[in-house]
Amino acid sequence: MPQTYVALDLETTGLNAEKDQIIEVGAVKVQDGEPVDRFETLVNPGRPIPHEITLLTGIRNEDVIRQPSFEQVAPALDRFVGAAPVVAHNASFDLGFLRARGLLVETTGLDTWELASVLIPSRPSYSLASLAAHFGIDSPNQHRALNDADVTARLFEILRERAGLLPRGVLAEIVRLANRSSWPLRVVFAEAAEAAGIGVIPDRELPLEQVVPGCALFAAWKASEPLAAKGEARPVDVEALAAMLEPDGAFAREFPTYEHRAQQVEMLHAVAEAFNQQHHLMVEAGTGTGKSVAYLLPAIAYAAGSGERVVVSTNTINLQDQLFQKDLPDLQRVLGRAWGRAEPFRAALLKGRSNYLCTSRLAALRSRSPLSDDEVRGLARIFCWLPQTRTGDQSELSLPWPSDRFVWSQVAADNEGCSVERCYRETGGRCFFYRAHKDADAAHVVVVNHALLMADAATGNRVLPEYRRLIVDEAHHLEDAVTDQLSFRADGFTLNQMFGRLFQRGAGTGAGSGRGRATDAGRPRTGLLGDISATLRTNLPRHVFEPLQNAIIATQGDVEAARSRLDGFWSVIDDFVQDAAPRGDRDEYGFRLRVTSGTRAQPVWVDVEVAWDNLGVTWNILLDHLDALGEALQDVLAIAPDAEELERQIEELAGSASRLRETADQLEMWVMKPDANSVYWIELALGERAARRVTLRAAPVHVGELVQKNILFHNDTVVLTSATLRTAGTFDYVRDRLAAQDADTTFVGSPFDYEASTLLFLPTDLPEPNMPGFQSSVEQAVIGLGRALGGRTLALFTSYAQLRRTASAIAPALMREGVTVLSQGSGGSRHQLLETFRGANNTVLLGTRSFWEGVDVVGSALSALVLVRLPFAVPTDPLVAARSETFDDPFHHYQVPDAILRFRQGFGRLIRSKTDRGVVVILDKRVTSKGYGHLFLESLPECTVQRAPLMNLAQAAREWVDGAGR
Numbered sequence: 001m002p003q004t005y006v007a008l009d010l011e012t013t014g015l016n017a018e019k020d021q022i023i024e025v026g027a028v029k030v031q032d033g034e035p036v037d038r039f040e041t042l043v044n045p046g047r048p049i050p051h052e053i054t055l056l057t058g059i060r061n062e063d064v065i066r067q068p069s070f071e072q073v074a075p076a077l078d079r080f081v082g083a084a085p086v087v088a089h090n091a092s093f094d095l096g097f098l099r100a101r102g103l104l105v106e107t108t109g110l111d112t113w114e115l116a117s118v119l120i121p122s123r124p125s126y127s128l129a130s131l132a133a134h135f136g137i138d139s140p141n142q143h144r145a146l147n148d149a150d151v152t153a154r155l156f157e158i159l160r161e162r163a164g165l166l167p168r169g170v171l172a173e174i175v176r177l178a179n180r181s182s183w184p185l186r187v188v189f190a191e192a193a194e195a196a197g198i199g200v201i202p203d204r205e206l207p208l209e210q211v212v213p214g215c216a217l218f219a220a221w222k223a224s225e226p227l228a229a230k231g232e233a234r235p236v237d238v239e240a241l242a243a244m245l246e247p248d249g250a251f252a253r254e255f256p257t258y259e260h261r262a263q264q265v266e267m268l269h270a271v272a273e274a275f276n277q278q279h280h281l282m283v284e285a286g287t288g289t290g291k292s293v294a295y296l297l298p299a300i301a302y303a304a305g306s307g308e309r310v311v312v313s314t315n316t317i318n319l320q321d322q323l324f325q326k327d328l329p330d331l332q333r334v335l336g337r338a339w340g341r342a343e344p345f346r347a348a349l350l351k352g353r354s355n356y357l358c359t360s361r362l363a364a365l366r367s368r369s370p371l372s373d374d375e376v377r378g379l380a381r382i383f384c385w386l387p388q389t390r391t392g393d394q395s396e397l398s399l400p401w402p403s404d405r406f407v408w409s410q411v412a413a414d415n416e417g418c419s420v421e422r423c424y425r426e427t428g429g430r431c432f433f434y435r436a437h438k439d440a441d442a443a444h445v446v447v448v449n450h451a452l453l454m455a456d457a458a459t460g461n462r463v464l465p466e467y468r469r470l471i472v473d474e475a476h477h478l479e480d481a482v483t484d485q486l487s488f489r490a491d492g493f494t495l496n497q498m499f500g501r502l503f504q505r506g507a508g509t510g511a512g513s514g515r516g517r518a519t520d521a522g523r524p525r526t527g528l529l530g531d532i533s534a535t536l537r538t539n540l541p542r543h544v545f546e547p548l549q550n551a552i553i554a555t556q557g558d559v560e561a562a563r564s565r566l567d568g569f570w571s572v573i574d575d576f577v578q579d580a581a582p583r584g585d586r587d588e589y590g591f592r593l594r595v596t597s598g599t600r601a602q603p604v605w606v607d608v609e610v611a612w613d614n615l616g617v618t619w620n621i622l623l624d625h626l627d628a629l630g631e632a633l634q635d636v637l638a639i640a641p642d643a644e645e646l647e648r649q650i651e652e653l654a655g656s657a658s659r660l661r662e663t664a665d666q667l668e669m670w671v672m673k674p675d676a677n678s679v680y681w682i683e684l685a686l687g688e689r690a691a692r693r694v695t696l697r698a699a700p701v702h703v704g705e706l707v708q709k710n711i712l713f714h715n716d717t718v719v720l721t722s723a724t725l726r727t728a729g730t731f732d733y734v735r736d737r738l739a740a741q742d743a744d745t746t747f748v749g750s751p752f753d754y755e756a757s758t759l760l761f762l763p764t765d766l767p768e769p770n771m772p773g774f775q776s777s778v779e780q781a782v783i784g785l786g787r788a789l790g791g792r793t794l795a796l797f798t799s800y801a802q803l804r805r806t807a808s809a810i811a812p813a814l815m816r817e818g819v820t821v822l823s824q825g826s827g828g829s830r831h832q833l834l835e836t837f838r839g840a841n842n843t844v845l846l847g848t849r850s851f852w853e854g855v856d857v858v859g860s861a862l863s864a865l866v867l868v869r870l871p872f873a874v875p876t877d878p879l880v881a882a883r884s885e886t887f888d889d890p891f892h893h894y895q896v897p898d899a900i901l902r903f904r905q906g907f908g909r910l911i912r913s914k915t916d917r918g919v920v921v922i923l924d925k926r927v928t929s930k931g932y933g934h935l936f937l938e939s940l941p942e943c944t945v946q947r948a949p950l951m952n953l954a955q956a957a958r959e960w961v962d963g964a965g966r
Contacts, residue, residue: 006028168196271719272798348440778802920943
């Protein structure tokens with residue numbers, strides 16, 4: 001790599017290179033690792049700078065009004081860069097702006113964001129600020145061009161050094177892969193290999209154990225014996241378990257900070273009795289109960305005593321991690337001492353096949369040529385990760401690029417044709433999924449997520465090891481999880497990828513283009529069919545190969561024909577949407593158009609049916625030929641010298657055909673044969689990045705019977721638990737949604753003293769939502785709290801539009817008070833926003849949707865919670881509308897209970913420990929002005945309530961948080 005480069009950064013009025021303008025340029029020239037020159041200038045954009053950009057950068061209109069235009073700056077910048085490569089953080093953004101203006105068109109761009117995502121494959125964030133903090137790079141003036149260019153230069157030097165410290169086998173493999181591509185970062189790894197003294201890079205891949213000898217797959221491993229029932233199950237000794245949680249019990253002796261909670265013991269009793277009596281139980285346990293220990297203790301005791309496993313299902317990864325990495329190891333320690341066993345029980349974490357890396361598919365991808373830049377980057381990241389992972393679980397691996405998911409799909413262990421036994425036979429147990437599955441077979445407790453639980457139910461219980469006892473935590477999400485599992489979606493991008501896996505002409509650099517090559521009239525042919533052709537060509541006699549090659553070429557033609565018809569189908573769908581969708585239903589993000597029997601009766605729907613009929617005929621011809629080709633390949637498998645590779649390719653072909661057949665069946669139902677228990681709709685995404693992406697959607701209206709049949713009837717004991725299962729003081733709503741009318745119910749309150757810790761402030765002078773003055777009242781409330789508490793406020797919205805209006809309105813006033821406003825959607829992931837909020841008291845955070853639950857901020861960083869509006873679902877949402885139609889009184893019997901559950905989740909964000917103290921402000925007057933409002937208030941724990949004008953809020957909040965308000 002050249003020893004001179006230019007680190008560059010731009011500040012702009014927005015993200016669109018064609019429409020937005022540059023307002024600042026910063027560049028640092030680096031030679032032999034040291035900065036030798038700098039370039040810095042403000043730029044007059046010829047338009048006002050948006051307020052949010054001023055908040056981000058500090059650059060004001062008055063700062064740029066007398067500065068040169070970019071046309072005046074460009075020649076000097078061009079001379080400064082010269083022939084040197086440009087290093088930038090998210091280089092496509094900076095170079096995209098410059099190239100749109102005719103500058104640096106031929107300049108090589110090296111992206112530190114991309115490089116960091118490869119070398120540090122498990123980080124949750126690759127923002128420049130996050131990486132600077134990670135490596136201890138001082139960054140005193142973030143979001144100013146010269147500062148960020150300087151930080152980028154220092155980061156690049158650190159990353160170059162880090163590349164040189166990779167294991168020699170990994171580094172050599174990355175260089176080998178990159179040499180077969182046009183990936184810009186190949187020069188960085190080639191330089192690192194040269195500096196590390198790695199000589200000639202082999203053309204062919206080395207065995208994986210030589211590339212990553214430190215990988216856990218190659219360490220000694222022996223599967224435990226499968227769990228075996230011990231005959232008649234012994235009842236759980238409830239009193240003995242409860243004694244462990246007493247103030248002088250086993251937990252208090254093991255953990256000095258342990259707190260006895262009567263509510264936890266009460267829940268343990270209820271769960272243990274459910275196991276002993278083989279009953280189903282629905283138990284709501286308030287925040288702080290410690291419900292995971294309350295259900296795990298009796299579950300473990302039952303499983304260890306009976307030899308029957310218990311499955312525990314969660315909705316979120318965070319709870320999975322808490323159970324498997326903290327709670328279960330803690331219980332191993334406590335029970336090990338109490339029972340006098342080194343291993344009192346065995347636990348396993350199991351996910352779906354697609355979450356695990358398949359080394360056979362990894363070997364197949366790394367052997368292909370040519371590889372796209374996306375595939376090289378994805379493989380490089382995987383090889384940097386392999387020495388670190390013990391599980392091969394994709395959740396450990398960041399996939400920050402849109403194309404990364406496609407690359408992962410090519411190496412994931414989701415080949416349904418590969419059985420666990422065959423995997424062992426071919427890999428000798430060197431398979432992450434095989435080991436995870438065998439660990440689950442031997443475990444007393446298996447932790448899964450709701451999606452895998454429902455996938456097991458949908459396949460007749462063929463995914464999980466056999467079980468008859470189940471605990472569903474975060475059970476308020478179970479209906480949504482079942483709905484998601486049984487939903488269907490299709491869009492042009494995804495379907496093109498499915499066909500592209502089989503065949504596409506050309507070898508571009510897109511996500512779907514990197515495949516093995518066969519040739520026809522000099523034109524490259526890529527995809528699985530090309531891979532099979534190449535394998536057959538080198539393994540079969542010519543007289544056997546040629547008929548198969550003709551069949552492959554014909555099938556490739558079928559793929560092209562189907563893709564051509566697919567383009568026509570999407571064109572007709574797009575025309576239909578433009579004709580049928582009411583203009584008033586559209587917003588800046590897009591809209592949803594429900595497809596009903598009335599929609600299908602419109603004359604324009606005939607065009608959709610004709611387009612699908614044309615596509616379906618071609619699609620089915622392709623499927624028939626894929627089946628015939630698969631059978632023909634099986635016939636020659638016995639005479640192929642490289643039978644293992646051909647067998648793997650035949651399995652992949654069968655898997656692709658199966659996915660295409662399932663998708664065709666779903667589309668046939670979507671267009672021609674709608675199911676009475678399903679709702680159908682079309683989504684149209686708008687905006688710069690989503691450029692009119694059309695998606696076809698379908699979802700079941702009723703899922704209760706499915707839960708009843710596959711979950712409740714299948715098991716002897718099911719425990720459904722959450723902090724929010726009741727509405728209006730009863731379990732009736734959730735019981736009806738899940739068809740769990742026969743389940744016993746128990747409510748266990750929170751150990752927190754909400755009356756002493758929580759002030760519930762209800763303004764008496766606010767207009768109702770959608771009335772004049774409401775938005776200004778929201779802004780006044782959040783500004784008042786931010787000033788009074790020095791930030792420390794979380795405001796929860798129900799719409800992005802109102803959130804953005806509020807953020808824009810309150811940020812200048814709070815900025816003058818030294819308070820920073822963070823808002824969802826303004827940049828940064830949910831994780832980043834929460835980490836920033838936790839670490840800085842002078843911050844106000846505005847969130848919506850996902851922030852209503854799962855936010856856990858303990859301590860003074862969160863002292864005020866604003867619930868802007870009651871979280872009713874959007875009534876025009878197709879699924880909500882369809883489900884509403886099944887009720888005589890949908891508002892009171894469906895929409896209100898559903899909103900109460902969300903409302904209670906939002907309220908639960910504030911008090912997360914016994915020492916927390918804060919204010920909850922409800923700005924939606926409907927809790928007091930509407931007949932149903934009292935149901936929301938009565939769903940909350942007993943708080944100290946203050947009803948007063950909005951002008952009293954700031955003082956009341958300050959006094960309460962300081963302790964003077966009680």
